[in-house]
Amino acid sequence: MDTYCRPLALISLLILSLLGASSAATVTTGxxxxxxxxxxxxxxxxANLFWWYYKSPQRVSTPSKPWPTVLWLQGGPGASGVGIGNFLEIGPLDVGLNPRNSTWLQKADLIFVDNPxxxxxxxTEDPSLLVKTDWEAAADATALVKSLATQVPALQQGSPLFLVAESYGGKYAATLGVSLARAIRAGQLNLTLGGVALGDSFVSPEDFTLSYAPLLLEVSRLDDNAGDAAKAMAATAQQQIAAGQFYEAWSSWNNLLQFIDSKSASVDVYNFLLDSGMDPVSTTTSTAASNTHLTKYSRYLSNQEAASDPNAIGGIMNGVVKQKLKIIPGNLTWQELSYTVYGALKSExxxxxxxxxxxxxxxxxxxxxxxxxxxxxxSTSGAEAWVQKLKWDGLKNFTSxxxxxxxxxxxxxxxxxxRSYENLHFYWILGAGHFVPANQPCIALDMIGSITQSPAS
Known part of the structure; x- marks a missing residue:
């Protein structure tokens, strides 16, 4: 078995000392x-960020172009990239610890980060240190990338870094991308920013919120009466966003999702062909149950876990993975979703x-x-709508x-x-829901090869 297909074996490690949860500072092993x-x-x-880097075994010895590196940013906000993106979507192993045929390691080195x-x-050692804005998250992630630029040999050798995001992670990618680009332009960071890829990303909450009722009416998950009411609720959220009342807009958005759930026979908001109640196992808690979006996210993940491993992702992350990594504080329990992180960002x-x-x-x-x-x-229609709001001077040519x-x-x-024009590209992925790499792994793998221009493409 290739080296990257057996990362959960307990191998001898070169471990730097870690004296406890209060002294993580910069610790690297592998x-x-x-x-x-x-x-x-x-x-x-x-405040300590954890990261995990995999070197691709598909690297060619004399590449025609520098071999790329992908930094994966999970959404939520509050979801774990080290767990979800890694073991449920694009990493070398699935949640059953079996090799994934469609791992993105075929096209790039991978870095997963639990962010923020x-x-x-x-x-963090103090709850007050949780980030409350996307830009605070970007500042922390920039500090991480600056450290990785000196610790990961591939980045030291000029490997272009691609930020690839999913869901709320797209907002992280936008702010982090700008932060890195500014630092590079100012000569404060020696790194090649290869690009930013936004997968089903919540870049414009207003446009997505306005898209729900028309989309669900079109696919017959809402009737006319419910559709009219949903449109009115979305318009309220739109007005609150325009007024800068972002917490109130979040509350209206959440109420809209609960209304849609009640009037659509619990449509799965990550795939309108499914019902959220089809998931065989629910990990929802009393905290999650107060938020329809997070409830459905937990149910989706639980479905993936149950289909692959009876111990679920929490079992391996708090078991064999934690044992392998060795540097995780003993009193830390990994969770697929942090509701405290989500709560700290509600106004954002x-x-x-x-x-x-x-x-x-x-x-x-x-x-x-x-x-x-x-x-x-x-939704795709929401993404198309916010792209039309770009002030970029190539937009007219792009859309034509x-x-x-x-x-x-x-x-x-x-x-x-x-569709591509200059440095803007848009992919419409058919037959996929919110989690494109898991739903359509073949085309997603081809896509990331094209995005990164991997020599293995």
């Missing part, structure tokens, strides 16, 4: 052959990040938007171009469309 690295970076006093502090294996959730995307485009940074056809929470159909492997079926 596999003796360098195929994996992981560690903590103390991004602020008593308080998520997954990342932690409904703020748009379109201006940050415009800034990235103005710098010449490659920006990719990709969306699953069946998603509701971050025809889309190109994409197929995967030996399939003759169209599985996606793509």
């Amino acid at each position: 596999a003796p052959d360098g195929s994996e690295l992981w560690g903590y970076v103390e991004v602020r006093p008593k 502090v308080g998520v997954g294996y990342s932690y 959730i409904m703020k748009p990040r379109i201006d940050e995307i415009d800034e990235l485009l103005s710098y010449g940074v490659s920006v990719t938007v990709y969306n699953g056809q069946l998603d509701v929470i971050c 171009l025809p889309r190109q159909p994409l197929r995967c492997g030996s399939s003759k079926l169209t599985q996606a469309f793509v």
Whole structure:
């Protein structure tokens, strides 16, 4: 078995001393052959981000282009990239600890991070240190990347770094991308920012909120009466966003999702072809039950876990994975979702990040938007709407171009469309919901190869 396909074996480790949860600072360890690295970076006093790097075994010895590195940013807010993105979507192993045929390691090195502090294996020693804004999260993540630029050999050797995000992670990617681009332009960071990819990303909460009723009416999950009421609720959230009342807008958005749940026979907002009640196991708690969005997210993850391993992802993350890593504080319990992190960001959730995307485009940074056809929470029509709000001077030319159909492997079926102009790219992924790499792994793998221009593409 390839080195990257056996990371959960207990191998001898080169471990730096870790004296306890209060002294993480910068700690790096990993596999003796360098195929994996992981560690903590103390991004602020008593605030520690955990990261995990995998070196791709598909690297070619003399690549025509520098081999790329993908930094995966999970959403939620409060979801663990080290657990979910890694073991449920694109990492070398699935949650049953079996090799994943569609791992993105075939196209790039991978870095997973539990972001922001308080998520997954990342932690703070004081709850007041949790971030309350996307830009605070970006400042911490920038400190992390600056540290990784000196610790990960591939980044030291010029590997371009691609920020790839999912869901709320797209807001992190927007602010982090701008923060890194500014630091690079100011000569404060020696790094190549290859691009930013936004997967089903909550970049413009207003546009997504307004899209729910029309979409669900069109696919017959709401009737006319419920649709009219849902549109009115969405308009309230829109007005509150315009007035800068972001906490109130979050409350209205959440009420809308609960209304949709009650009037649609509990449509799965991550895939409108499904009911959320179809999930065989629910990990919802009394805290999660107060929020429809997080309840459905937990149910989705529980479904994936139950299908792969009876111990679920929490079992491996608090068991064999924690034992392998060795540096996780003993009193830390990994959770797939941190409700305290989510709560700290409630007043930030409904703020748009379109201006940050415009800034990235103005710098010449490659920006990719990709969306699953069946998603509701971050619908394709919502993504198309916010793209139309860009001030980027190439937008008119971009929208005038025809889309190109994409197929995967030996399939003759169209599985996606793509449109590209200069440094903006948009992928429409057919047959996928919110979690594109898990729903359509073949076309997602081809897509990330194209985005990163991997020599293995």
